[in-house]
Amino acid sequence: MERAIFAGGCFWCMIQPFDELPGIHSVMSGYTGGHVENPTYEQVSSHTTGHTEAIEIIFDPELISYKDLVELYWQQTDPTDAFGQFEDRGDNYRPVIYYFSEEQKRIAEESKQALQESGRFDKPIVTTIEPAETFYLAERYHQDYYKKNPANFERNHARRAAFLKENW
Template identity: 45%
Template sequence: MKNIQLIIGLLLTINIACAQNPNKKEKNMQDLPKTQVQVQEGYEIATLGAGCFWCTEAIYQNLNGVEVVLSGYSGGHVANPTYKQVTSGTTGHAEVIQIQYDPKVVTFEEILEVFWSTHDPTTLNRQGADVGPQYRSAVFFHSEDQKEKATYYKSKLDESGAFNRPIVTEITPFSNFYVAEDYHQNYYNDNGMQPYCQFVIKPKLEKFKKVFAEKLKD
């Protein structure tokens, strides 16, 4: 696998024509499909699936410009699902994080850079030992701007050969977000000594902090 951060970093320097079109501005957050959380004024929202949400939450909690990280479920057909239902693989939901971020500090492109650098987007419905559609790689876009950027970078990463296999990340419209049970929130910080945290989350977090040192919170 090549240096994903370097490749995405180079892509970030390229202007996307459609993103520069003044007639295609990002939708006002009030016009987006409803989420169960209140979005702070001046902040934007992103909903991402990258395997177990405990891992993804721990990473984005340390990214400068990210104010709120919530673990939950998106993309399914069952209202108010429980963790047990989602892990059965029958509800259609993915484990996701929904983040609120300050676009003056961190851009959606940088959020995508972290996203594709911290999980394997080439394994369908799987991240490591976590198997099932609930662990799929997914970007649930909240606007045409997010859709265009996610689609663009996915295509360019595939063309670059950054990964040895095609990227299977699902890029689909946001439709719902259900906040996961309380014990799933802030999981790594509250349960850091548990085996899954020590052997799965900690190595990913340490690698992230090393690669993205200049983008970490103080």
């Protein structure tokens, strides 16, 4: 198994597209990239810890490639917005691809370059590619949120879904 960590706004909205793919062992909500150990949702939301809301994916590379995951990641975010995603504003919602190896870094950078050169977006692709740091699991009530709270998930997901439909 291998790991991938992606940040792209509210982690509630990031889980579902990855969760349903063959080769995915687990997708968990959490926090990474900050300077506070074991942060809480309230701490991360205060914009004082440096963490992003992110998802950690454990996957079988024999069944799904890291490249495939990165390509799906782009389709879940607005890669031109460095200050949050959709309704979610602030540094804890910034788009980041975290890498665990030089190979993951190369794949992410090549994919980002290809997206920029595609002309799909009029603005620059600002998603950062950073080394993976400690991933802290979010509180239990954040896990599988889209399954446990489908009506609230759909309401929160509406703007993201409209953007994605228009741009992808």
